[in-house]
Amino acid sequence: MERMQQIVGRARAAFNSGRSRPLEFRIQQLKALERMVQEKEKEILAALKADLNKCGPNAYSHEILGVLGELVLTMEKLPSWAAPHSVKKDLLTMRDEAYINYEPLGVVLVIGAWNYPFVLVMQPLIGAIAAGNAVVVKPSEVSENTARLVAELLPQYLDKDLYAVVTGGVPETTELLTQRFDHILYTGSSAVGRIVMAAAAKHLTPVTLELGGKSPCYIDKDCDLAVACRRITWGKYMNCGQTCIAPDYILCDPSIQSKVVENIKATLKEFYGEDVKSSPDYERIVNQRHFKRVKSLLEGQKIALGGETDEASCFIAPTILTDVSPESKVMEEEIFGPVLPIVTVKSVEEAIEFINLREKPLALYVFSNNKQLIRRVIAETSSGGMTANDVIMHSVVPDLPFGGVGES
Amino acid sequence: NPYAGLVSHLRASWLSGKTRPMEYRMAQLEALGRFLDDKKQEILEATELDMGKPSFEAFFSEILLCKNELNVTLNNLSHWMKDEYVDKNLVMQLDSAFIRKDPYGVVLIIAPWNYPIHLFLVPLIGAIAAGNCAIIKPSEISKNTETLVAETLSCYLDNDCFAVVTGGVQETTRLLENKFDYIFFTGIPPVGRIVMTAAAKHLTPVTLELGGKNPCYVSDTCDVTNVARRVAWGRFFNAGQTCIAPDYLLCTIEMQEKLMPALREAITEFFGPNPRESPDFGRIVSDKQFQRLRGLLGSGRMAIGGQTDEAERYIAPTVLADVLPSDPAMQEEIFGPILPIVVIANMDEAIDFINARPRPLALYAFSCDSKIVNQVLERTSSGGFCGNDTLMHVTLTSLPFGGIGNSGLGKYHGKFTFDTFSHHRGCLHRNMGLETLNAPRYPPYTQQKLGLLTTTFEVKRRGTCTLL
Numbered sequence: 001m002e003r004m005q006q007i008v009g010r011a012r013a014a015f016n017s018g019r020s021r022p023l024e025f026r027i028q029q030l031k032a033l034e035r036m037v038q039e040k041e042k043e044i045l046a047a048l049k050a051d052l053n054k055c056g057p058n059a060y061s062h063e064i065l066g067v068l069g070e071l072v073l074t075m076e077k078l079p080s081w082a083a084p085h086s087v088k089k090d091l092l093t094m095r096d097e098a099y100i101n102y103e104p105l106g107v108v109l110v111i112g113a114w115n116y117p118f119v120l121v122m123q124p125l126i127g128a129i130a131a132g133n134a135v136v137v138k139p140s141e142v143s144e145n146t147a148r149l150v151a152e153l154l155p156q157y158l159d160k161d162l163y164a165v166v167t168g169g170v171p172e173t174t175e176l177l178t179q180r181f182d183h184i185l186y187t188g189s190s191a192v193g194r195i196v197m198a199a200a201a202k203h204l205t206p207v208t209l210e211l212g213g214k215s216p217c218y219i220d221k222d223c224d225l226a227v228a229c230r231r232i233t234w235g236k237y238m239n240c241g242q243t244c245i246a247p248d249y250i251l252c253d254p255s256i257q258s259k260v261v262e263n264i265k266a267t268l269k270e271f272y273g274e275d276v277k278s279s280p281d282y283e284r285i286v287n288q289r290h291f292k293r294v295k296s297l298l299e300g301q302k303i304a305l306g307g308e309t310d311e312a313s314c315f316i317a318p319t320i321l322t323d324v325s326p327e328s329k330v331m332e333e334e335i336f337g338p339v340l341p342i343v344t345v346k347s348v349e350e351a352i353e354f355i356n357l358r359e360k361p362l363a364l365y366v367f368s369n370n371k372q373l374i375r376r377v378i379a380e381t382s383s384g385g386m387t388a389n390d391v392i393m394h395s396v397v398p399d400l401p402f403g404g405v406g407e408s
Numbered sequence: 409n410p411y412a413g414l415v416s417h418l419r420a421s422w423l424s425g426k427t428r429p430m431e432y433r434m435a436q437l438e439a440l441g442r443f444l445d446d447k448k449q450e451i452l453e454a455t456e457l458d459m460g461k462p463s464f465e466a467f468f469s470e471i472l473l474c475k476n477e478l479n480v481t482l483n484n485l486s487h488w489m490k491d492e493y494v495d496k497n498l499v500m501q502l503d504s505a506f507i508r509k510d511p512y513g514v515v516l517i518i519a520p521w522n523y524p525i526h527l528f529l530v531p532l533i534g535a536i537a538a539g540n541c542a543i544i545k546p547s548e549i550s551k552n553t554e555t556l557v558a559e560t561l562s563c564y565l566d567n568d569c570f571a572v573v574t575g576g577v578q579e580t581t582r583l584l585e586n587k588f589d590y591i592f593f594t595g596i597p598p599v600g601r602i603v604m605t606a607a608a609k610h611l612t613p614v615t616l617e618l619g620g621k622n623p624c625y626v627s628d629t630c631d632v633t634n635v636a637r638r639v640a641w642g643r644f645f646n647a648g649q650t651c652i653a654p655d656y657l658l659c660t661i662e663m664q665e666k667l668m669p670a671l672r673e674a675i676t677e678f679f680g681p682n683p684r685e686s687p688d689f690g691r692i693v694s695d696k697q698f699q700r701l702r703g704l705l706g707s708g709r710m711a712i713g714g715q716t717d718e719a720e721r722y723i724a725p726t727v728l729a730d731v732l733p734s735d736p737a738m739q740e741e742i743f744g745p746i747l748p749i750v751v752i753a754n755m756d757e758a759i760d761f762i763n764a765r766p767r768p769l770a771l772y773a774f775s776c777d778s779k780i781v782n783q784v785l786e787r788t789s790s791g792g793f794c795g796n797d798t799l800m801h802v803t804l805t806s807l808p809f810g811g812i813g814n815s816g817l818g819k820y821h822g823k824f825t826f827d828t829f830s831h832h833r834g835c836l837h838r839n840m841g842l843e844t845l846n847a848p849r850y851p852p853y854t855q856q857k858l859g860l861l862t863t864t865f866e867v868k869r870r871g872t873c874t875l876l
Contacts, residue, residue, distance in 0.1 A: 016763075055853060056853075056855075057853035057854060057855055057857065057858040058851075058853045060858055061849070061853075061858055061861050065861065065862060065865060069865065087804065087806035087807055088806045089804065089806070090803075090804060092800070092803070093800065093803075093804055098801075098804055098806070098807060100807065100808060101785070101793075103789060105812070106789075106813075182813065190611060193611055194608050194609060194611060197604070197607070197608035197611065198605055198608040198609075200604070200608075201601055201604035201605040201607075201608055202601060202605075204597060204600055204601060204604065204616065204618070204813065204814055204816070204817065205817075206817040206818075209611065211611070223840065224840050224841075227840055227841075227843050228840070230843065230846075230850070231846070234846075234849065234850055270850075271850055271851040271852065272851060272852075273852070279851070279852070280852075280853075281851035281852055281853050282851075356423065367840075369840060374837065378508065378835060379428075380425070382510050382513075382831065382833070383833065384833065384834075385833055385834035385835065385836075386833065386834075386835050386836070387835075387836040387837075387838060388835075388836070388837040388838060389837065389838040389839065389840050390836070390838040390846075393500075393836050393838060394505070394834050394835060394836035395834075396865070397494065397496060397497070397500065397505045397834070397836060398495075399494035399495050399505070400494055400505055400507060400834030400835070400836065401507060401832050401834050402834055405510070405512070405831045405833070406513075406589065406611065407611055
């Protein structure tokens with residue numbers, strides 16, 4: 001308890017000193033972060049390999065490229081983002097100055113997740129620093145190598161008092177959450193999101209909760225199935241399915257179900273070769289607990305493709321389940337693994353109804369040549385974000401806001 | 409769960425999609441405008457009965473300011489509702505990337521008693537404009553207004569989509585057991601915590617408009633007469649029952665001396681020699697609040713006013729001099745017509761005093777020297793700020809209105825209300841063709857592919873170039 005109090009207290013004192021406020025200081029810290037990512041690239045990639053069996057180019061493109069891009073963008077735009085913004089005045093205030101001043105909140109807590117362990121602490125950290133705050137970073141203990149590395153590296157490059165790293169699991173995080181923060185950004189599950197928000201409520205601390213859910217993917221009969229399945233295969237099986245915005249399940253007409261399976265099967269061969277297990281590009285489930293959880297979702301299901309598992313290496317082959325019942329276990333929780341259920345629906349109306357009966361997802365996908373249909377799906381559903389005719393990609397457009405709604 | 413039926417009825421209406429079309433939203437907003445026009449007299453009467461609100465004040469805050477918000481919204485709704493297109497990178501030139509403004513669903517608006525129409529109506533304007541259904545929970549403390557709203561609002565709005573729930577703490581607690589898609593609460597911080605805790609169970613986003621002690625720093629270089637008038641106006645409006653009223657003054661002992669006669673004169677100018685007889689000075693809303701305020705009168709030295717009448721719940725416009733930080737008047741938000749003056753030596757001391765306390769909803773600084781006003785602004789933190797006047801910053805619909813820390817989270821007024829009640833959904837509509845452009849992202853992963861990806865995705869610092 002004391003240790004947490006000390007760390008947060010030090011960060012608060014450092015913030016109160018005012019030194020994180022001048023733009024020059026913030027940019028200097030961001031430049032240091034940039035140097036850190038460039039100089040320690042090998043170490044970062046090694047940690048990601050150890051945690052998730054991600055290979056070099058893969059890990060680089062998912063976790064380092066984005067971070068460097070965010071740093072460049074932020075340093076570039078910071079002067080304009082931080083500048084006071086004049087607003088329209090009325091008759092009474094015509095001779096006054098009216099503007100919105102952008103001010104730091106104070107001490108921000110960033111809690112990371114294990115599936116993209118580096119980028120999910122770095123991106124929030126970049127924004128928090130840019131806005132002039134002090135930051136306490138709590139990386140996920142499940143991705144322990146990355147957590148250890150982040151704890152080692154940040155103090156080597158950044159102001160030690162303003163930016164602190166706290167490692168540990170549930171007990172440490174619970175303790176940390178009793179402290180007072182001025183904003184908490186949490187990435188993880190909806191269940192823990194509730195705990196974080198309840199803890200924040202005691203201090204009236206605003207929160208950003210990046211959670212998850214089952215992101216639906218509707219494939220219309222009228223679409224280029226080969227291209228659609230290629231894109232879906234990429235988004236579903238990257239990081240062994242452990243992506244918060246992966247297409248969780250497919251909705252499509254029964255008449256195209258087998259073609260979907262065939263196309264995905266062909267794509268998988270193209271991506272990972274004949275023997276997926278020996279491909280350097282295919283990751284593993286992060287730990288035994290999640291391995292067992294995902295494996296249990298296969299029980300009683302019709303396995304059209306894959307299904308092979310190896311507990312020792314936490315390997316689960318890219319798997320497709322067909323004619324899945326909406327009431328089955330695999331349709332209850334976010335899968336977060338390389339298992340793709342197909343639920344058949346007879347029309348886009350049925351698909352929309354299916355989606356709306358469930359919690360609002362983090363992402364929503366629809367594949368169709370028909371622009372009207374796409375517009376309709378967008379208009380009649382709600383989700384954090386969405387991409388039409390591809391997956392994942394809305395999350396890489398820097399000017400699109402990324403976040404959930406409702407349970408996500 | 410006594411409200412489950414009501415909430416699911418609203419949710420069914422929401423799912424039917426009827427609140428989505430712009431025409432529907434405009435029609436409901438226009439009906440709200442008619443409510444304000446038709447019921448103007450009843451609103452003035454109800455608020456007078458509730459807290460002796462002078463009809464001038466009631467017209468200004470409950471009718472005029474609300475109509476302003478309504479008109480800004482009606483004038484701009486089609487523009488606000490449009491998808492916002494954003495910049496794209498190299499590979500996405502043929503795609504469209506846009507932000508969609510989706511409604512949340514069924515929202516809950518909980519309003520307090522001090523500006524009982526304004527504080528549910530202005531949030532409601534944004535909720536309707538954003539396409540939501542809403543449950544409105546007015547305060548039971550402003551009983552007459554509560555009855556008016558409960559009985560008449562339903563004649564103007566679509567009853568399938570908008571409902572009023574009445575009651576006190578018990579009813580509100582039961583209401584909060586339900587899942588809402590957004591909760592907008594205006595009230596005191598302890599209840600704000602309760603609301604946020606209840607919201608956490610359903611992961612419901614919230615806006616909390618709370619309060620605190622709004623400091624008002626008066627420097628030695630200022631026009632004393634003007635300062636006194638503007639401060640007196642802000643403090644005694646609605647008999648001090650305003651979340652953004654200047655709660656206490658910070659100034660030097662010399663300024664306190666100068667201000668006193670000026671304040672006395674301003675009060676007399678506004679309310680006459682006996683404010684009790686002025687139609688322009690309000691009353692305290694309840695016996696409980698009256699007793700609480702009377703208990704604060706012993707702080708410091710009574711310099712102006714201090715008279716009370718329990719039967720009328722009247723407390724005279726009062727100024728207390730030489731108040732100490734430990735005095736009762738400095739322990740809680742005053743929310744009454746009492747202005748304590750705390751003496752400090754200089755601006756630095758004033759700033760330290762302010763920063764040692766929870767961040768307020770509003771902060772005021774008076775000085776002829778704009779450098780001083782700017783220093784106070786830069787060295788403190790507050791929901792909003794006004795230099796050389798009080799209250800006025802919230803009348804500008806283009807400024808966000810909200811608190812920070814203990815004084816709240818979230819913001820509204822004007823477009824900010826619409827944005828509060830909208831989910832900003834990031835959408836990317838891609839081309840099915842040009843699949844070769846996607847090739848670098850697919851396994852098997854190679855350094856060459858990575859190079860290509862880097863080139864197409866990278867954001868370059870301006871002024872750098874790649875030598876190939």
